[in-house]
Amino acid sequence: MRIKYLSYLIIFLLFSCSNRNLAYFSDLKQVPEYEEKIVNLSEPRIQADDLLSITISSLSADAGTLFSRGTVAQVSNPSSTGIPGSKANGELGYLVDQDGNIDLPVLGKIKLGGLTKQEATQKIVSQLRDYVKEPTANIRFLNFRVTVVGEVSRPSTFIIPSERLNVIEALGMAGDMTPFGRRDNVLIIREENGTRKLARLDLNSKSTFSSPYFYLQQNDVVYVEPNKSKITQSTVDTRFISLTFAAMSTLSLILWRLL
Known part of the structure; x- marks a missing residue:
């Protein structure tokens, strides 16, 4: 019986780390239709160096x-x-x-x-x-620009001709987040009237729509933070991780055959 419980534990450890919410606005998945008034759209203001x-x-x-x-x-x-x-x-x-x-x-x-x-x-x-x-x-x-960096496919600085851009569109221009990007903790860095402001957006939640940082201003920086698995990869030898998971997979199969 203990072998059976041990095999369950190993399988749980193998697959629990992959249970990440990669969907944007996942709290809307049960809603067939959603509507809200746009209240946070503000026209950009002219700044120094524009x-x-x-x-x-x-x-x-x-x-x-x-x-x-x-x-x-x-x-x-x-x-x-x-x-x-x-x-x-x-x-x-x-x-x-x-x-x-x-x-x-x-x-x-x-x-x-x-x-x-x-x-x-x-x-x-x-x-x-x-x-x-x-x-x-x-x-x-002529230089309305935003910068998208971090866990995205194509980090870069983008010139925006329309002067209206939200964070989802900016991520789309950067090729979207990688699977290692944290969708629940996207950092927006904004300089305004000589002050640097930082705000975090949870893109798993529809509450982001009402944030004053959902629509970007000129010179905003969008930083996508890596999740724990990416941080682990950068600090631990990936060859060791691969060998460990391979050994765990083999052990779990052996244990299943012993049942």
């Missing part, structure tokens, strides 16, 4: 003479160039300095740090009204 594409246009036919280097384009002429430094002109764009300012021709320094794109657009347009008729402005991030 690179902005700013395109200005106006109905004024002679507005371009007020700005150097063709900073104002006529709406009626789709071939006109926009503000220099925009991606359309093949230049790098406007870099936000450490004080949150950019330097626009004629207008000079304008503080955009801490503003959303909509707020920054309104601020630029309000100052342009002193120079041109019915101005419009379009602002776009």
Whole structure:
């Protein structure tokens, strides 16, 4: 009887370590349909070192003479160039300095740090009204990027053209987690207003949807922590582990034959 119990114990030890929850939002598996209001979607705010594409246009036919280097384009002429430094002109764009300012021709320094794109657009347009008729402005991030590292297939830094990205999409861009990645403890590192913030997400749970860190901000870092088995592999000789499991498997088969 003791041999029988011993064989059960060995089999349990062999298979218990593989019982890991690899499913995202596994607490939804019994729910045929789920719906909740999106409450944590926030528009990214302009920060120091952001690179902005700013395109200005106006109905004024002679507005371009007020700005150097063709900073104002006529709406009626789709071939006109926009503000220099925009991606359309093949230049790098406007870099936000450490004080949150950019330097626009004629207008000079304008503080955009801490503003959303909509707020920054309104601020630029309000100052342009002193120079041109019915101005419009379009602002776009040229370096909205996130970094995904750790237990993923393709760790890297990604430039996001849409400026809206959640953590699941970021993991998808990185080739998803490996089987050794901890889905219940994904770390988000965020720098905001001179402060570094860290938060952990449990991707096994639907509660992640309501986290303010579910949608990523520019320059966020997503770190997927390795699970215990991966840590064990990195600290223990894997050849020893393989031999041990092989011996345990052989012993369990012998014990089963003795029953």
